[in-house]
Amino acid sequence: MKARHFLWPALPLVLIGAVFAGSTAVSAGDIIRGLTGSGDAAAQAALRTVLDFRLPVILQAFFVGGLLSICGAALQAVLQNPLAEPYILGTSSGAAFGVSLAGAVGLAPFFWPRTALSFICALAASALVIASGWRRGRGLSPLALILGGVVIGAFLSAATVAVQSLLTPFEFRNTIGLLLGGFRVLPTEEILLTLLPAGLAGLVILLRAPLLDILSTGITSARSLGLAAGRELALIVFLVTLVTALTVPLAGIIGFVGLIAPHLMRLGGRTRHTRLLPAAFAAGGLVTVIADAIAREAASLGQLPAGAVTAILGAPLFIILLRRYGGMHDRM
Amino acid sequence: MIECSDLVWRAGGFVLGPLTCRIEPGCTAIIGPNGSGKSSLLSLISGSLHPAEGMILLNGMRQDRQRPRAMAGLVALAPQMLTPPPGLTLADFVTLGRYRFSGGWGYGMYASHTSRAAVRQALEEVSLAHKAETELAVLSGGEQRLAILARALVQEAVWTLLDEPAGFLDYAHNAALHGLLSRVKARGRNLVLVTHDADFAAAIADRILCLRNGRIVYQGEGRDAARPDILRPIFETDFETTAEGRILPSWPVNIQET
Numbered sequence: 001m002k003a004r005h006f007l008w009p010a011l012p013l014v015l016i017g018a019v020f021a022g023s024t025a026v027s028a029g030d031i032i033r034g035l036t037g038s039g040d041a042a043a044q045a046a047l048r049t050v051l052d053f054r055l056p057v058i059l060q061a062f063f064v065g066g067l068l069s070i071c072g073a074a075l076q077a078v079l080q081n082p083l084a085e086p087y088i089l090g091t092s093s094g095a096a097f098g099v100s101l102a103g104a105v106g107l108a109p110f111f112w113p114r115t116a117l118s119f120i121c122a123l124a125a126s127a128l129v130i131a132s133g134w135r136r137g138r139g140l141s142p143l144a145l146i147l148g149g150v151v152i153g154a155f156l157s158a159a160t161v162a163v164q165s166l167l168t169p170f171e172f173r174n175t176i177g178l179l180l181g182g183f184r185v186l187p188t189e190e191i192l193l194t195l196l197p198a199g200l201a202g203l204v205i206l207l208r209a210p211l212l213d214i215l216s217t218g219i220t221s222a223r224s225l226g227l228a229a230g231r232e233l234a235l236i237v238f239l240v241t242l243v244t245a246l247t248v249p250l251a252g253i254i255g256f257v258g259l260i261a262p263h264l265m266r267l268g269g270r271t272r273h274t275r276l277l278p279a280a281f282a283a284g285g286l287v288t289v290i291a292d293a294i295a296r297e298a299a300s301l302g303q304l305p306a307g308a309v310t311a312i313l314g315a316p317l318f319i320i321l322l323r324r325y326g327g328m329h330d331r332m
Numbered sequence: 333m334i335e336c337s338d339l340v341w342r343a344g345g346f347v348l349g350p351l352t353c354r355i356e357p358g359c360t361a362i363i364g365p366n367g368s369g370k371s372s373l374l375s376l377i378s379g380s381l382h383p384a385e386g387m388i389l390l391n392g393m394r395q396d397r398q399r400p401r402a403m404a405g406l407v408a409l410a411p412q413m414l415t416p417p418p419g420l421t422l423a424d425f426v427t428l429g430r431y432r433f434s435g436g437w438g439y440g441m442y443a444s445h446t447s448r449a450a451v452r453q454a455l456e457e458v459s460l461a462h463k464a465e466t467e468l469a470v471l472s473g474g475e476q477r478l479a480i481l482a483r484a485l486v487q488e489a490v491w492t493l494l495d496e497p498a499g500f501l502d503y504a505h506n507a508a509l510h511g512l513l514s515r516v517k518a519r520g521r522n523l524v525l526v527t528h529d530a531d532f533a534a535a536i537a538d539r540i541l542c543l544r545n546g547r548i549v550y551q552g553e554g555r556d557a558a559r560p561d562i563l564r565p566i567f568e569t570d571f572e573t574t575a576e577g578r579i580l581p582s583w584p585v586n587i588q589e590t
Contacts, residue, residue, distance in 0.1 A: 008559030210438030216417035
């Protein structure tokens with residue numbers, strides 16, 4: 001039995017189950033009574049909790065997680081690196097740095113300038129990491145790429161903290177929310193402005209699935225098959241950076257989802273990207289919704305960001321994958 | 333015809349060329365000892381390496397001016413080894429060779445009937461049809477080698493370049509490869525193969541081109557080139573011709589002092 005086969009039945013179950021996670025207890029009966037309009041004040045309150053607080057957060061978590069997961073799968077293919085993911089490659093940290101920079105110069109309330117800064121910094125981080133992994137005549141060294149990502153990611157996280165610490169203590173508290181992301185109730189307009197373009201970028205990646213199959217055999221091989229491989233690689237990195245730069249201002253860094261979900265879906269072997277990417281999207285969405293539900297359940301004990309949950313789940317998986325693939329194409 | 337003129341390529345201390353040669357249609361083998369520049373020459377022809385000087389004409393057209401898709405129609409490259417992409421089955425992997433026939437987004441290569449038929453036929457030819465649905469990464473080194481060959485064949489390019497096609501193959505697979513290359517040749521496909529095995533080259537190729545230290549040191553017609561007196565200075569070892577006309581290094585291999 002493959003992980004994929006559990007995915008689609010699990011989808012509605014998890015999405016419905018997540019509605020009940022949180023500090024305020026709601027009952028299914030109250031929600032149904034609220035929906036049919038036959039309930040009392042308690043039923044109405046339960047319905048409002050679900051519609052105004054839980055659903056917007058669940059939908060954000062599902063789409064952000066799903067999109068990041070597509071990004072992870074695409075990066076793993078084009079960089080021929082099973083450990084690649086926007087967080088591990090430092091792209092997310094670049095975006096977070098951009099957002100904190102926007103805050104420092106007073107651009108935080110403005111959606112487009114903030115997103116633009118996030119994108120520029122994320123793109124610079126991606127470019128720097130890829131350049132640090134590039135070996136002339138030999139292409140991308142998988143381990144140098146990961147090391148470059150870790151170092152540049154750590155540098156940018158520190159820089160984010162430094163920039164934030166120059167602001168007021170109130171703003172400084174947002175740093176945690178940026179570096180270990182989570183989902184909040186936000187204006188619908190902001191959610192749509194983020195998720196529509198990010199969703200479009202994700203869709204373009206999804207539609208290019210057969211080209212990812214070609215690129216996963218390596219740049220030289222892809223070129224010899226007739227694909228303009230350099231251009232395609234640049235396009236995928238651009239789209240992944242765009243998705244990351246859009247989602248980080250919304251939800252902060254949700255690390256490791258791009259690693260967990262595609263690898264869960266690959267457990268069954270036999271996976272073309274046309275089949276892998278939609279499955280990875282759903283799985284990434286589910287993993288993030290579950291992480292967010294855990295975070296909300298634990299919130300009564302204090303503040304636990306969903307990004308911390310994905311990192312706690314994802315880091316051990318990274319070690320397992322590193323042990324499995326790390327030595328295989330170690331050619332630094 | 334492939335024409336190389338004044339081709340120079342450098343990497344570290346190694347210099348390939350200046351090298352001028354014409355590779356006629358048919359089957360040409362490039363032979364030479366390790367480090368003589370054979371694979372580099374193949375990579376230069378396929379466009380995966382770029383020369384420092386000189387140029388290559390493919391059927392009269394500038395190779396460096398070809399768009400990737402046109403180039404894939406002119407030259408198919410079967411490299412020595414690839415990192416097997418995780419998740420792809422053998423059939424999926426071979427199908428990638430059909431990309432040049434599909435639309436820009438590549439869906440056609442999986443969907444089209446001609447593509448599927450070509451893949452099936454190529455897998456039968458390399459005797460791997462029974463493993464079509466197996467994940468490429470779990471196949472043996474020799475089987476992966478044949479998969480790369482099958483992928484180059486379904487590309488149906490004017491020129492098929494093979495880098496050490498017999499590498500990793502056991503006796504049975506080697507014999508099968510021999511038969512396969514002869515059939516492909518008979519169908520009029522032009523082959524350029526790189527090998528360090530002079531006997532294999534002599535048995536399959538119409539012409540042989542010998543490289544040593546990045547220079548062409550001998551060019552000749554198939555069997556004629558495979559003579560001990562020609563091969564001895566190139567490989568710095570003694571050769572002898574067996575009763576069946578095979579050319580093999582003398583045993584024990586005598587490395588000559590230079």
